Amino acid sequence: MAKLIVSDLDVKDKKVLIRVDFNVPIKDGVIGDDNRVVAALPTIKYVIEHGGKAILLSHLGRVKTEDDKKKLSMRPVAEHLSELLGKPVTFVPATRGKELEDAIAKMNDGDVLVMENTRFEDLDGKKESGNDPELGKYWASLGDLFVNDAFGTAHRSHASNVGIASNMKQTAAGFLMEKEIKFLGDAVQNPKHPFVAILGGAKVSDKIGVISNLIPKADKIIVGGGMTYTFYAAKGLSIGNSMVEKDKIDLAKQIIKEAGDKLVLPVDNVVATEFKNDAPHKTVEGDIPDGYMALDIGEKSIDLFKKVLAGAKTVVWNGPMGVFEMPNYANGTLEVGKAMGALKDATTIIGGGDSTAAAKQLGLAGEITHISTGGGASLEYLEGKTLPGIAAISDK
Numbered sequence: 001m002a003k004l005i006v007s008d009l010d011v012k013d014k015k016v017l018i019r020v021d022f023n024v025p026i027k028d029g030v031i032g033d034d035n036r037v038v039a040a041l042p043t044i045k046y047v048i049e050h051g052g053k054a055i056l057l058s059h060l061g062r063v064k065t066e067d068d069k070k071k072l073s074m075r076p077v078a079e080h081l082s083e084l085l086g087k088p089v090t091f092v093p094a095t096r097g098k099e100l101e102d103a104i105a106k107m108n109d110g111d112v113l114v115m116e117n118t119r120f121e122d123l124d125g126k127k128e129s130g131n132d133p134e135l136g137k138y139w140a141s142l143g144d145l146f147v148n149d150a151f152g153t154a155h156r157s158h159a160s161n162v163g164i165a166s167n168m169k170q171t172a173a174g175f176l177m178e179k180e181i182k183f184l185g186d187a188v189q190n191p192k193h194p195f196v197a198i199l200g201g202a203k204v205s206d207k208i209g210v211i212s213n214l215i216p217k218a219d220k221i222i223v224g225g226g227m228t229y230t231f232y233a234a235k236g237l238s239i240g241n242s243m244v245e246k247d248k249i250d251l252a253k254q255i256i257k258e259a260g261d262k263l264v265l266p267v268d269n270v271v272a273t274e275f276k277n278d279a280p281h282k283t284v285e286g287d288i289p290d291g292y293m294a295l296d297i298g299e300k301s302i303d304l305f306k307k308v309l310a311g312a313k314t315v316v317w318n319g320p321m322g323v324f325e326m327p328n329y330a331n332g333t334l335e336v337g338k339a340m341g342a343l344k345d346a347t348t349i350i351g352g353g354d355s356t357a358a359a360k361q362l363g364l365a366g367e368i369t370h371i372s373t374g375g376g377a378s379l380e381y382l383e384g385k386t387l388p389g390i391a392a393i394s395d396k
Protein backbone atom coordinates (compact mmCIF):
# COMPACT_ATOMS: atom_id res chain seq x y z
CA MET A 1 0.00 0.00 0.00
CA ALA A 2 1.21 3.53 -0.73
CA LYS A 3 2.73 5.48 2.12
CA LEU A 4 1.60 8.84 3.45
CA ILE A 5 3.86 11.59 2.04
CA VAL A 6 4.71 15.00 3.52
CA SER A 7 2.67 16.66 0.74
CA ASP A 8 -0.45 14.85 2.08
CA LEU A 9 -0.13 16.80 5.36
CA ASP A 10 -1.48 20.24 6.21
CA VAL A 11 1.67 21.69 7.74
CA LYS A 12 0.53 25.33 8.07
CA ASP A 13 1.16 26.74 11.58
CA LYS A 14 2.28 23.26 12.68
CA LYS A 15 5.43 22.22 14.47
CA VAL A 16 6.76 19.57 12.09
CA LEU A 17 9.41 17.19 13.43
CA ILE A 18 11.56 16.01 10.53
CA ARG A 19 13.97 13.07 11.00
CA VAL A 20 16.74 13.60 8.46
CA ASP A 21 19.97 11.65 7.92
CA PHE A 22 22.64 14.33 8.32
CA ASN A 23 25.26 11.68 9.14
CA VAL A 24 27.84 13.26 6.85
CA PRO A 25 31.60 12.58 6.75
CA ILE A 26 33.03 15.23 9.11
CA LYS A 27 36.57 15.95 10.33
CA ASP A 28 37.62 18.81 12.62
CA GLY A 29 34.18 20.35 12.14
CA VAL A 30 34.56 20.37 8.33
CA ILE A 31 31.95 18.51 6.27
CA GLY A 32 33.59 16.18 3.73
CA ASP A 33 30.52 15.75 1.55
CA ASP A 34 27.11 17.40 1.91
CA ASN A 35 25.11 15.05 -0.34
CA ARG A 36 22.83 13.95 2.50
CA VAL A 37 22.07 17.56 3.50
CA VAL A 38 21.32 18.58 -0.08
CA ALA A 39 19.13 15.49 -0.52
CA ALA A 40 16.95 16.53 2.43
CA LEU A 41 16.31 20.06 1.12
CA PRO A 42 13.11 19.35 -0.87
CA THR A 43 11.28 18.13 2.24
CA ILE A 44 12.57 20.93 4.48
CA LYS A 45 11.69 23.56 1.85
CA TYR A 46 8.23 22.08 1.34
CA VAL A 47 7.47 22.35 5.05
CA ILE A 48 8.69 25.93 5.47
CA GLU A 49 7.25 27.18 2.19
CA HIS A 50 3.85 25.87 3.31
CA GLY A 51 3.99 27.74 6.61
CA GLY A 52 5.21 24.95 8.88
CA LYS A 53 7.93 25.14 11.54
CA ALA A 54 10.67 22.64 10.69
CA ILE A 55 12.30 20.97 13.71
CA LEU A 56 15.13 18.74 12.49
CA LEU A 57 16.60 15.69 14.24
CA SER A 58 19.53 13.56 13.09
CA HIS A 59 22.37 11.44 14.39
CA LEU A 60 26.00 12.11 13.43
CA GLY A 61 28.54 9.29 13.75
CA ARG A 62 28.62 6.93 16.70
CA VAL A 63 28.91 8.57 20.11
CA LYS A 64 30.66 6.33 22.63
CA THR A 65 32.59 8.72 24.91
CA GLU A 66 32.23 12.28 26.24
CA ASP A 67 35.16 13.15 23.98
CA ASP A 68 33.18 12.10 20.87
CA LYS A 69 30.73 14.90 21.64
CA LYS A 70 33.31 17.53 20.72
CA LYS A 71 33.93 15.91 17.32
CA LEU A 72 30.32 15.09 16.55
CA SER A 73 28.29 18.21 17.25
CA MET A 74 25.55 18.93 14.73
CA ARG A 75 26.41 22.66 14.82
CA PRO A 76 28.56 22.74 11.64
CA VAL A 77 25.84 20.85 9.77
CA ALA A 78 23.19 23.34 10.96
CA GLU A 79 25.43 26.20 9.79
CA HIS A 80 25.87 24.56 6.40
CA LEU A 81 22.12 24.00 6.10
CA SER A 82 21.61 27.71 6.75
CA GLU A 83 23.93 28.52 3.82
CA LEU A 84 22.13 26.07 1.53
CA LEU A 85 18.70 27.44 2.46
CA GLY A 86 19.87 31.05 2.37
CA LYS A 87 18.14 31.79 5.66
CA PRO A 88 18.91 31.58 9.39
CA VAL A 89 18.71 28.18 11.06
CA THR A 90 18.49 28.00 14.85
CA PHE A 91 20.88 25.44 16.34
CA VAL A 92 20.09 24.21 19.86
CA PRO A 93 23.04 22.45 21.56
CA ALA A 94 20.75 20.07 23.45
CA THR A 95 18.61 17.03 22.73
CA ARG A 96 16.09 17.76 25.50
CA GLY A 97 15.22 20.28 28.20
CA LYS A 98 14.21 23.89 28.71
CA GLU A 99 16.59 25.51 26.19
CA LEU A 100 15.23 23.28 23.42
CA GLU A 101 11.59 23.66 24.47
CA ASP A 102 11.90 27.46 24.73
CA ALA A 103 13.55 27.69 21.31
CA ILE A 104 10.72 25.66 19.78
CA ALA A 105 8.09 27.82 21.53
CA LYS A 106 9.65 30.92 19.98
CA MET A 107 9.57 29.60 16.39
CA ASN A 108 7.53 31.44 13.74
CA ASP A 109 5.96 29.80 10.72
CA GLY A 110 8.67 29.06 8.13
CA ASP A 111 11.48 28.86 10.72
CA VAL A 112 14.03 26.03 10.83
CA LEU A 113 15.59 24.58 13.99
CA VAL A 114 18.22 21.84 14.28
CA MET A 115 18.74 20.11 17.59
CA GLU A 116 21.98 18.51 18.78
CA ASN A 117 23.13 15.04 17.60
CA THR A 118 20.48 12.55 18.74
CA ARG A 119 23.22 10.03 19.61
CA PHE A 120 24.46 12.24 22.45
CA GLU A 121 21.60 10.40 24.21
CA ASP A 122 23.56 7.14 23.76
CA LEU A 123 25.99 8.13 26.51
CA ASP A 124 23.09 7.73 28.92
CA GLY A 125 22.37 4.01 28.48
CA LYS A 126 22.02 4.00 24.66
CA LYS A 127 18.71 5.82 24.88
CA GLU A 128 18.70 6.77 21.16
CA SER A 129 19.99 3.56 19.54
CA GLY A 130 18.24 1.37 22.10
CA ASN A 131 14.94 3.11 21.23
CA ASP A 132 14.22 4.10 24.83
CA PRO A 133 10.40 4.43 25.01
CA GLU A 134 10.49 7.53 27.21
CA LEU A 135 12.83 9.34 24.79
CA GLY A 136 10.71 8.64 21.70
CA LYS A 137 7.65 9.85 23.58
CA TYR A 138 9.43 13.00 24.73
CA TRP A 139 10.65 13.92 21.24
CA ALA A 140 7.19 13.22 19.82
CA SER A 141 5.74 15.65 22.39
CA LEU A 142 7.81 18.49 20.87
CA GLY A 143 5.87 18.54 17.59
CA ASP A 144 2.41 18.28 16.03
CA LEU A 145 3.41 16.20 13.00
CA PHE A 146 6.23 13.77 12.17
CA VAL A 147 7.96 13.36 8.82
CA ASN A 148 10.65 10.70 8.39
CA ASP A 149 13.02 11.56 5.54
CA ALA A 150 16.03 9.62 6.86
CA PHE A 151 16.32 6.79 4.34
CA GLY A 152 19.97 6.22 5.29
CA THR A 153 18.82 5.35 8.83
CA ALA A 154 15.71 3.35 7.84
CA HIS A 155 17.39 0.03 8.76
CA ARG A 156 17.70 1.20 12.38
CA SER A 157 14.94 1.00 14.97
CA HIS A 158 15.97 4.01 17.03
CA ALA A 159 14.12 6.50 19.25
CA SER A 160 14.41 9.32 16.69
CA ASN A 161 12.70 7.41 13.89
CA VAL A 162 10.67 4.41 15.09
CA GLY A 163 10.31 5.76 18.65
CA ILE A 164 8.80 9.08 17.59
CA ALA A 165 6.57 7.39 14.99
CA SER A 166 5.08 5.06 17.57
CA ASN A 167 3.97 8.09 19.59
CA MET A 168 2.36 9.96 16.69
CA LYS A 169 -1.06 9.36 15.20
CA GLN A 170 0.46 9.53 11.75
CA THR A 171 3.96 9.52 10.28
CA ALA A 172 4.63 10.68 6.74
CA ALA A 173 7.58 9.95 4.47
CA GLY A 174 9.64 12.85 3.17
CA PHE A 175 10.39 13.26 -0.54
CA LEU A 176 13.86 11.69 -0.25
CA MET A 177 12.46 8.61 1.48
CA GLU A 178 9.78 8.41 -1.24
CA LYS A 179 12.34 8.73 -4.05
CA GLU A 180 14.75 6.16 -2.60
CA ILE A 181 12.04 3.56 -2.00
CA LYS A 182 10.68 4.01 -5.50
CA PHE A 183 14.03 3.79 -7.23
CA LEU A 184 15.47 0.91 -5.23
CA GLY A 185 12.20 -0.98 -5.37
CA ASP A 186 12.11 -0.77 -9.17
CA ALA A 187 15.80 -1.59 -9.61
CA VAL A 188 16.32 -4.39 -7.15
CA GLN A 189 13.07 -6.26 -6.72
CA ASN A 190 13.51 -7.88 -10.11
CA PRO A 191 17.08 -7.04 -11.05
CA LYS A 192 18.28 -7.66 -14.58
CA HIS A 193 21.00 -10.33 -14.64
CA PRO A 194 23.93 -10.67 -14.44
CA PHE A 195 23.51 -8.95 -11.09
CA VAL A 196 26.74 -8.08 -9.26
CA ALA A 197 26.91 -6.76 -5.69
CA ILE A 198 30.07 -5.03 -4.45
CA LEU A 199 30.65 -4.74 -0.72
CA GLY A 200 33.43 -2.94 1.06
CA GLY A 201 33.85 -0.23 3.67
CA ALA A 202 34.39 -0.37 7.38
CA LYS A 203 31.09 -1.44 8.97
CA VAL A 204 32.08 -5.10 8.73
CA SER A 205 30.02 -6.58 11.57
CA ASP A 206 26.93 -4.66 10.42
CA LYS A 207 27.13 -5.65 6.79
CA ILE A 208 28.76 -9.07 6.52
CA GLY A 209 25.42 -10.74 7.35
CA VAL A 210 23.91 -9.16 4.24
CA ILE A 211 26.14 -11.35 2.07
CA SER A 212 24.39 -14.58 3.17
CA ASN A 213 21.07 -13.22 1.95
CA LEU A 214 22.56 -11.97 -1.31
CA ILE A 215 23.96 -15.37 -2.30
CA PRO A 216 20.69 -16.59 -3.89
CA LYS A 217 19.95 -13.20 -5.50
CA ALA A 218 23.29 -12.12 -6.96
CA ASP A 219 25.35 -13.76 -9.69
CA LYS A 220 28.59 -12.47 -8.22
CA ILE A 221 29.46 -10.83 -4.89
CA ILE A 222 32.67 -8.82 -4.93
CA VAL A 223 34.16 -8.07 -1.52
CA GLY A 224 36.82 -5.37 -1.07
CA GLY A 225 37.85 -2.66 1.39
CA GLY A 226 37.84 -3.27 5.12
CA MET A 227 35.38 -6.15 4.66
CA THR A 228 38.10 -8.24 2.96
CA TYR A 229 40.36 -9.18 5.84
CA THR A 230 37.78 -10.98 7.97
CA PHE A 231 37.43 -13.28 4.93
CA TYR A 232 41.22 -13.54 4.63
CA ALA A 233 41.35 -14.59 8.29
CA ALA A 234 38.62 -17.16 7.59
CA LYS A 235 40.74 -18.56 4.76
CA GLY A 236 43.75 -18.84 7.05
CA LEU A 237 45.70 -16.01 5.40
CA SER A 238 47.75 -13.64 7.55
CA ILE A 239 46.21 -10.19 7.90
CA GLY A 240 48.87 -8.20 9.80
CA ASN A 241 47.20 -5.18 11.42
CA SER A 242 44.35 -4.95 8.88
CA MET A 243 40.77 -4.27 9.90
CA VAL A 244 39.09 -7.47 11.14
CA GLU A 245 35.98 -8.50 13.07
CA LYS A 246 37.13 -11.57 14.99
CA ASP A 247 33.55 -12.42 16.02
CA LYS A 248 32.59 -12.74 12.36
CA ILE A 249 35.33 -15.11 11.18
CA ASP A 250 33.07 -18.16 11.59
CA LEU A 251 30.32 -16.45 9.62
CA ALA A 252 32.86 -15.58 6.92
CA LYS A 253 33.86 -19.28 6.75
CA GLN A 254 30.23 -20.26 6.29
CA ILE A 255 29.74 -17.62 3.56
CA ILE A 256 32.84 -18.82 1.70
CA LYS A 257 31.40 -22.36 1.72
CA GLU A 258 27.86 -21.37 0.70
CA ALA A 259 28.80 -18.80 -1.94
CA GLY A 260 31.39 -20.94 -3.74
CA ASP A 261 32.67 -19.12 -6.81
CA LYS A 262 30.03 -16.40 -6.55
CA LEU A 263 32.25 -14.76 -3.93
CA VAL A 264 35.18 -12.79 -5.35
CA LEU A 265 37.91 -11.53 -3.00
CA PRO A 266 40.93 -9.32 -3.72
CA VAL A 267 44.09 -11.22 -4.69
CA ASP A 268 46.49 -8.39 -3.86
CA ASN A 269 46.46 -5.36 -1.58
CA VAL A 270 48.24 -2.09 -0.95
CA VAL A 271 49.68 -2.42 2.54
CA ALA A 272 51.12 0.30 4.76
CA THR A 273 52.98 0.42 8.07
CA GLU A 274 50.56 2.98 9.51
CA PHE A 275 47.08 4.42 8.91
CA LYS A 276 48.61 7.45 7.17
CA ASN A 277 48.73 8.60 3.57
CA ASP A 278 52.50 9.00 3.50
CA ALA A 279 53.38 5.89 5.52
CA PRO A 280 55.72 3.47 3.69
CA HIS A 281 53.49 1.26 1.49
CA LYS A 282 53.72 -1.43 -1.17
CA THR A 283 51.54 -3.94 -3.00
CA VAL A 284 51.60 -7.59 -1.89
CA GLU A 285 49.77 -10.71 -3.10
CA GLY A 286 47.95 -12.99 -0.64
CA ASP A 287 49.15 -12.81 2.98
CA ILE A 288 49.47 -9.38 4.58
CA PRO A 289 52.94 -9.20 6.18
CA ASP A 290 53.42 -8.60 9.91
CA GLY A 291 53.67 -4.91 10.76
CA TYR A 292 51.51 -3.87 7.79
CA MET A 293 47.84 -3.10 7.34
CA ALA A 294 45.91 -3.39 4.06
CA LEU A 295 44.45 -0.03 3.05
CA ASP A 296 43.51 -0.58 -0.60
CA ILE A 297 43.11 -3.35 -3.14
CA GLY A 298 45.96 -3.87 -5.63
CA GLU A 299 46.13 -3.73 -9.46
CA LYS A 300 45.57 -7.48 -9.94
CA SER A 301 42.40 -7.29 -7.86
CA ILE A 302 41.23 -4.32 -9.93
CA ASP A 303 41.73 -6.35 -13.14
CA LEU A 304 39.91 -9.31 -11.62
CA PHE A 305 36.98 -7.16 -10.48
CA LYS A 306 36.77 -5.52 -13.91
CA LYS A 307 36.44 -8.96 -15.53
CA VAL A 308 33.71 -9.92 -13.07
CA LEU A 309 31.85 -6.67 -13.78
CA ALA A 310 32.03 -7.02 -17.59
CA GLY A 311 28.57 -7.58 -19.03
CA ALA A 312 26.74 -6.98 -15.74
CA LYS A 313 23.22 -5.56 -16.14
CA THR A 314 22.68 -4.56 -12.49
CA VAL A 315 25.42 -3.49 -10.09
CA VAL A 316 24.86 -2.39 -6.51
CA TRP A 317 27.88 -1.07 -4.63
CA ASN A 318 28.22 -0.15 -0.96
CA GLY A 319 31.47 0.51 0.83
CA PRO A 320 34.75 1.87 -0.62
CA MET A 321 37.48 -0.54 -1.79
CA GLY A 322 40.04 1.21 0.38
CA VAL A 323 40.73 4.26 2.51
CA PHE A 324 39.86 6.57 -0.41
CA GLU A 325 40.08 9.64 1.86
CA MET A 326 43.88 9.28 1.55
CA PRO A 327 45.06 9.69 -2.08
CA ASN A 328 47.57 6.81 -1.89
CA TYR A 329 44.75 4.37 -1.11
CA ALA A 330 42.02 5.73 -3.41
CA ASN A 331 42.96 3.86 -6.60
CA GLY A 332 40.88 0.70 -6.01
CA THR A 333 37.73 2.72 -5.37
CA LEU A 334 38.44 4.95 -8.37
CA GLU A 335 39.10 2.09 -10.82
CA VAL A 336 36.17 -0.08 -9.70
CA GLY A 337 33.94 3.01 -9.92
CA LYS A 338 35.19 3.78 -13.44
CA ALA A 339 34.56 0.20 -14.55
CA MET A 340 31.05 0.41 -13.16
CA GLY A 341 30.41 3.76 -14.88
CA ALA A 342 31.58 2.37 -18.24
CA LEU A 343 29.06 -0.52 -18.30
CA LYS A 344 26.59 -0.33 -21.18
CA ASP A 345 22.82 -0.77 -20.63
CA ALA A 346 23.31 -1.51 -16.96
CA THR A 347 21.51 -0.16 -13.90
CA THR A 348 24.26 0.95 -11.54
CA ILE A 349 23.68 2.02 -7.95
CA ILE A 350 26.15 3.38 -5.41
CA GLY A 351 24.82 3.67 -1.87
CA GLY A 352 26.18 4.93 1.44
CA GLY A 353 27.38 8.12 3.07
CA ASP A 354 31.06 7.43 2.43
CA SER A 355 30.67 5.64 -0.92
CA THR A 356 28.71 8.62 -2.23
CA ALA A 357 31.42 10.97 -0.96
CA ALA A 358 34.00 8.80 -2.75
CA ALA A 359 32.02 8.77 -5.99
CA LYS A 360 31.73 12.55 -5.95
CA GLN A 361 35.31 13.19 -4.85
CA LEU A 362 36.66 10.88 -7.56
CA GLY A 363 34.37 12.31 -10.26
CA LEU A 364 32.43 9.07 -10.77
CA ALA A 365 28.92 10.20 -9.88
CA GLY A 366 27.86 11.37 -13.37
CA GLU A 367 28.17 7.89 -14.89
CA ILE A 368 26.10 6.11 -12.24
CA THR A 369 22.35 5.49 -12.63
CA HIS A 370 21.45 6.18 -9.01
CA ILE A 371 23.38 7.52 -6.05
CA SER A 372 21.57 6.47 -2.89
CA THR A 373 21.98 8.18 0.47
CA GLY A 374 21.66 4.78 2.18
CA GLY A 375 24.48 2.25 2.54
CA GLY A 376 23.36 -0.27 5.13
CA ALA A 377 19.76 0.76 4.38
CA SER A 378 20.02 0.01 0.63
CA LEU A 379 21.73 -3.30 1.33
CA GLU A 380 19.00 -4.44 3.71
CA TYR A 381 16.37 -3.23 1.26
CA LEU A 382 18.13 -5.25 -1.42
CA GLU A 383 18.06 -8.32 0.81
CA GLY A 384 14.28 -8.04 0.83
CA LYS A 385 14.06 -7.09 4.51
CA THR A 386 11.35 -4.85 5.92
CA LEU A 387 13.16 -1.77 7.16
CA PRO A 388 11.79 -0.67 10.56
CA GLY A 389 12.01 3.05 9.69
CA ILE A 390 9.85 2.49 6.59
CA ALA A 391 7.45 0.12 8.34
CA ALA A 392 6.76 2.87 10.91
CA ILE A 393 5.49 5.26 8.21
CA SER A 394 1.68 5.38 7.95
CA ASP A 395 -0.13 4.01 4.91
CA LYS A 396 -2.16 6.51 2.90
Ligand SMILES: Nc1ncnc2c1ncn2[C@@H]1O[C@H](COP(=O)(O)OP(=O)(O)O)[C@@H](O)[C@H]1O
Pocket residue numbers: 200201202203204224225226227243294295296318319320321322323324325351352353354355356374375376
Ligand atom coordinates in the same frame (compact mmCIF):
# COMPACT_ATOMS: atom_id res chain seq x y z
N1 LIG B 1 41.03 -1.48 4.09
C1 LIG B 1 40.40 -0.59 4.86
N2 LIG B 1 40.80 -0.38 6.14
C2 LIG B 1 40.19 0.53 6.92
N3 LIG B 1 39.13 1.28 6.53
C3 LIG B 1 38.69 1.09 5.27
C4 LIG B 1 39.28 0.16 4.38
N4 LIG B 1 38.59 0.21 3.21
C5 LIG B 1 37.64 1.14 3.36
N5 LIG B 1 37.67 1.70 4.58
C6 LIG B 1 36.83 2.80 5.14
O1 LIG B 1 35.46 2.47 5.10
C7 LIG B 1 34.76 3.67 5.34
C8 LIG B 1 33.35 3.61 4.80
O2 LIG B 1 32.64 2.48 5.29
P1 LIG B 1 31.04 2.42 5.39
O3 LIG B 1 30.56 3.44 6.38
O4 LIG B 1 30.69 1.00 5.64
O5 LIG B 1 30.57 2.81 3.91
P2 LIG B 1 29.30 3.68 3.44
O6 LIG B 1 29.25 4.95 4.26
O7 LIG B 1 29.53 3.94 2.01
O8 LIG B 1 28.10 2.84 3.69
C9 LIG B 1 35.59 4.76 4.69
O9 LIG B 1 35.78 5.80 5.63
C10 LIG B 1 36.91 4.06 4.31
O10 LIG B 1 38.07 4.81 4.64
Ligand SMILES: O=C(OP(=O)(O)O)[C@H](O)COP(=O)(O)O
Pocket residue numbers: 021023061062152153156203351352353354373374375376377
Ligand atom coordinates in the same frame (compact mmCIF):
# COMPACT_ATOMS: atom_id res chain seq x y z
O1 LIG C 1 25.81 6.40 7.46
C1 LIG C 1 24.95 5.55 7.61
O2 LIG C 1 25.06 4.32 7.04
P1 LIG C 1 26.16 3.92 5.90
O3 LIG C 1 27.55 4.14 6.48
O4 LIG C 1 25.91 2.43 5.68
O5 LIG C 1 25.91 4.74 4.70
C2 LIG C 1 23.64 5.82 8.35
O6 LIG C 1 23.53 7.17 8.73
C3 LIG C 1 23.49 4.89 9.54
O7 LIG C 1 24.49 5.13 10.49
P2 LIG C 1 24.86 3.98 11.55
O8 LIG C 1 25.44 2.81 10.77
O9 LIG C 1 25.87 4.60 12.49
O10 LIG C 1 23.56 3.59 12.24
Ligand SMILES: [Mg+2]
Pocket residue numbers: 352353354355375
Ligand atom coordinates in the same frame (compact mmCIF):
# COMPACT_ATOMS: atom_id res chain seq x y z
MG1 LIG D 1 29.54 5.25 6.29
